[in-house]
Amino acid sequence: MPDDKKKGAIHSSSEGGTAGIYPAPDPSEFLVAPSTSTESNNINLNLFLTAYMCISDIRFKFDSSFVLPAVQAEMQAFSSLRKQNPQVMGSPISIFGHADPSFQGNFEVGSQYAKSGDDYNKTLSGRRAIAIYALLIRDPSFWNTLYTKHLGSDIWGEDSIRIMLDALRHGGSSGSGGSSQNSSDSAKNSRVHDIANDSGQRQQLFLQYMTFLCGDLKLDKSADFLARNAGPDQKGDVQGCSRFNPLLLFSSEDEAGFKQAFADKDETTLRGERDPRNAVNRRVMILIFKKGSQVLPAKWPCPSYKDGTAGCIKRFWSDGNTRRSTHTSGAERKFELSADTFACRFYQRISGDKSPCNSTSPPPPPAPRPCSPTISIGHVVRGNPYVPRNASTADGMPDSIPPSKTYEVEVTVANWTAECLGKHIELSIANSSSDNGTATISPAQIADNGTFKVTITGGDQTKPGNGGKLKIQAKLNGAVKAESPGFTVCAHPIDLINAFAGDVNGGGVGMRVTVDWHSDSGTFTELDEAEFSEVVKPGPRNSPPFATLASSRQVNSGFLASNLTGLVDTHTTGRPSAGPAGSNNFDQLFIFKCHRCGANNKNQPNSGFNIIHEVFQVSTTWKHHVTKVGATVTIGANTSQPGTAGFTSPDHTLP
Amino acid sequence: MEDYYTVQQGDHLSKIAKDNGFTDYTVIWDHPNNSDLKKLRQNPNILLPGDEVFIPDMEQKQESGATDKKHTFTVDKKTLKLRLVLEDIYEKPIAGAQCALLIDGQVFQLTTDGNGKLEQEIPLDAKEGTLTIRGDQTPFANEVIPIKIGHLDPIDEISGQVARLNNLGYSAGPLDGSDADAFNSAVQEFQCDNNITIDGICGPNTQSKLKQVHGC
Numbered sequence: 001m002p003d004d005k006k007k008g009a010i011h012s013s014s015e016g017g018t019a020g021i022y023p024a025p026d027p028s029e030f031l032v033a034p035s036t037s038t039e040s041n042n043i044n045l046n047l048f049l050t051a052y053m054c055i056s057d058i059r060f061k062f063d064s065s066f067v068l069p070a071v072q073a074e075m076q077a078f079s080s081l082r083k084q085n086p087q088v089m090g091s092p093i094s095i096f097g098h099a100d101p102s103f104q105g106n107f108e109v110g111s112q113y114a115k116s117g118d119d120y121n122k123t124l125s126g127r128r129a130i131a132i133y134a135l136l137i138r139d140p141s142f143w144n145t146l147y148t149k150h151l152g153s154d155i156w157g158e159d160s161i162r163i164m165l166d167a168l169r170h171g172g173s174s175g176s177g178g179s180s181q182n183s184s185d186s187a188k189n190s191r192v193h194d195i196a197n198d199s200g201q202r203q204q205l206f207l208q209y210m211t212f213l214c215g216d217l218k219l220d221k222s223a224d225f226l227a228r229n230a231g232p233d234q235k236g237d238v239q240g241c242s243r244f245n246p247l248l249l250f251s252s253e254d255e256a257g258f259k260q261a262f263a264d265k266d267e268t269t270l271r272g273e274r275d276p277r278n279a280v281n282r283r284v285m286i287l288i289f290k291k292g293s294q295v296l297p298a299k300w301p302c303p304s305y306k307d308g309t310a311g312c313i314k315r316f317w318s319d320g321n322t323r324r325s326t327h328t329s330g331a332e333r334k335f336e337l338s339a340d341t342f343a344c345r346f347y348q349r350i351s352g353d354k355s356p357c358n359s360t361s362p363p364p365p366p367a368p369r370p371c372s373p374t375i376s377i378g379h380v381v382r383g384n385p386y387v388p389r390n391a392s393t394a395d396g397m398p399d400s401i402p403p404s405k406t407y408e409v410e411v412t413v414a415n416w417t418a419e420c421l422g423k424h425i426e427l428s429i430a431n432s433s434s435d436n437g438t439a440t441i442s443p444a445q446i447a448d449n450g451t452f453k454v455t456i457t458g459g460d461q462t463k464p465g466n467g468g469k470l471k472i473q474a475k476l477n478g479a480v481k482a483e484s485p486g487f488t489v490c491a492h493p494i495d496l497i498n499a500f501a502g503d504v505n506g507g508g509v510g511m512r513v514t515v516d517w518h519s520d521s522g523t524f525t526e527l528d529e530a531e532f533s534e535v536v537k538p539g540p541r542n543s544p545p546f547a548t549l550a551s552s553r554q555v556n557s558g559f560l561a562s563n564l565t566g567l568v569d570t571h572t573t574g575r576p577s578a579g580p581a582g583s584n585n586f587d588q589l590f591i592f593k594c595h596r597c598g599a600n601n602k603n604q605p606n607s608g609f610n611i612i613h614e615v616f617q618v619s620t621t622w623k624h625h626v627t628k629v630g631a632t633v634t635i636g637a638n639t640s641q642p643g644t645a646g647f648t649s650p651d652h653t654l655p
Numbered sequence: 656m657e658d659y660y661t662v663q664q665g666d667h668l669s670k671i672a673k674d675n676g677f678t679d680y681t682v683i684w685d686h687p688n689n690s691d692l693k694k695l696r697q698n699p700n701i702l703l704p705g706d707e708v709f710i711p712d713m714e715q716k717q718e719s720g721a722t723d724k725k726h727t728f729t730v731d732k733k734t735l736k737l738r739l740v741l742e743d744i745y746e747k748p749i750a751g752a753q754c755a756l757l758i759d760g761q762v763f764q765l766t767t768d769g770n771g772k773l774e775q776e777i778p779l780d781a782k783e784g785t786l787t788i789r790g791d792q793t794p795f796a797n798e799v800i801p802i803k804i805g806h807l808d809p810i811d812e813i814s815g816q817v818a819r820l821n822n823l824g825y826s827a828g829p830l831d832g833s834d835a836d837a838f839n840s841a842v843q844e845f846q847c848d849n850n851i852t853i854d855g856i857c858g859p860n861t862q863s864k865l866k867q868v869h870g871c
Contacts, residue, residue, distance in 0.1 A: 029800070029803060030801070030802050031803045031818040034667055034805060035871065036669060036734070042740045043739050044822070045741070045742070045743055045794075045795045045824065047744045291794055292793065299746065299747075318843055346844065
């Protein structure tokens, strides 16, 4: 519906304020005349609003400009309005404070009170606006000025110090001072008194409190405001609109009653009825303009927040005083219905007739958009060999992690919206058990958009037949939102280390070597469900001196448990003839299986070797020996980096 | 053949002349049959749809010459220009800005002068175009802004007042003035900015000021 579209989208709404996107204006088109003479067409490119944030009276005490702790919610809303809308982030703002029309007992324009009422409310609305400005740019000096120049029922003073200290101590529950009596009250009062009387301590407290209210929201006075801080007294950046632009005007009967109540000094009626009904009129508006907009302070119609009302009155509608007056019998007048309660023509133009902020009734709550982030969780990638971080995928290796080792896994969160504020995503390892194995995850919570690295630590090993059942799980409010692919906790054999163990010099010649290896978990006994096998491939062979081989084929030893110790391998060949000189070569590597994760015939890292038998002549004697060295070896589908070896058998005299 | 032509929205006299085979609009504008129209509208490029323009016969303006002499016919071609003065809302000129003016398929690369002014000779029958301002002087930089040539109505028409106020950034609403509040607000704002009586009525005084401030 076009009318709804004109209202834009509400970003957030609470008792303390409303934030929203103002609808884009219809695209400008310029109707011009060509010229056969000297005429031209002046085109002025307009200022327009893209978004707004309204801060309600409830975030201030009545007739005071001190900003109460609960405004933290609106600061968060403003921050997320900026973050979630590219047309708002970085767009310049201008702040407009508004007071209510009642002053003393008499509003009537032309009466003895009218001028002083306008002036008083101009100052008060300007003070509220500059208080918000100072908060947004985190400049406590403005607050210090408000503090030292008291106005009306200001609670700047010890009351405000107490509220700030309480807020900082309690993380911002209410600012009420009526806490339970206890022994620390006198110490507290003395501290409040100290701060109240020391400008330096005060400004320090202001700054802490501002940071508490704003979190990561901080604006730059020279970049984020409409006049770029170029004018005197924030002209163009901060305005007090006095009581000129009320949203609600009482019926003439009600107004007469309140006037009478004032004459009767009937504070109950004034404070209990008139002022609460007027609350909608007391507000601070943050107007956000099209990105790149900038105004010249000297040309900007509004006076600064410190100036008097003359500049405002100049911009009134020709019937401005009628518009802002209470003149309707029997019924209230509301801006959203009649659009005729603002005296200031300029403000009505720039703030937008259709803005939900220019309405006495709270805007409908934003369409219920539940917090429903999109979460994706990566694999627990098992490197081969294991590396502590960011393993690259080993081809065909099931997702798994060694016990007591860590892997980083990426968790990506998108669509973490304003509705998610105060919630968090809980990360845990699902299906942990003595059969499935156990693991832990850190951190256990995420509460933002982005890609986060979480660390998984392997715990108890998964029992054979239960591989791939552990999962990283992300929950929101107890409901599972995402899971990683399943993984296993298991130790895998790595490295192959040989040492010379003994000479062989009989029918065959060669040597025996010890065979050792490691567990990638660091604990050898954890390899109890892995098996390994050597794979040997005959290479070039000179025949004679070496006997011919029936066929050149790959030989597997058969699998042995990976947690064996004291294993010895033998590298022998049939006794070669005494000459001629020649060699007989073999390649060797090791593969493994894991009964926990199901890895099958995977290369055991660092287990490649060359075995070289040589026949050579020393003076007139023919001799043989065999050498084993680590080497990068490829046999079939497996390639292994060099294992640890580098020795030669004693020489054997031939024949 | 002589006839009266009824002005359509978007017509300006150079275009009407060209459409009827004239290169010089003054042949039409200065024709005695158009003297009332000329007096009423004053500017041949700001006509109102419905205006009747007398189109004289082409023959009449052809010069006669003795048949035994050579004659040189000079075509008196009047040029048509488009002048725009670009300012931001607070009248700061958008000066020295690179602009692309696209008119009837032809792109003109222009730079505004120190007063934000652009001037370009355009085809006699130009109808519409777009303007794109480069650089960072305006938040509207790099946006394609439609320009409708010959659509500006006379100042004594509501539509002419609204269009001028809109061009000047006063957001006066739809051309027929049907958004009375927006029109009233724009007129008052204009009057306020120009130090004339603020009454929201676009009378002769305000019209004259508006014509002057707008430039035509």
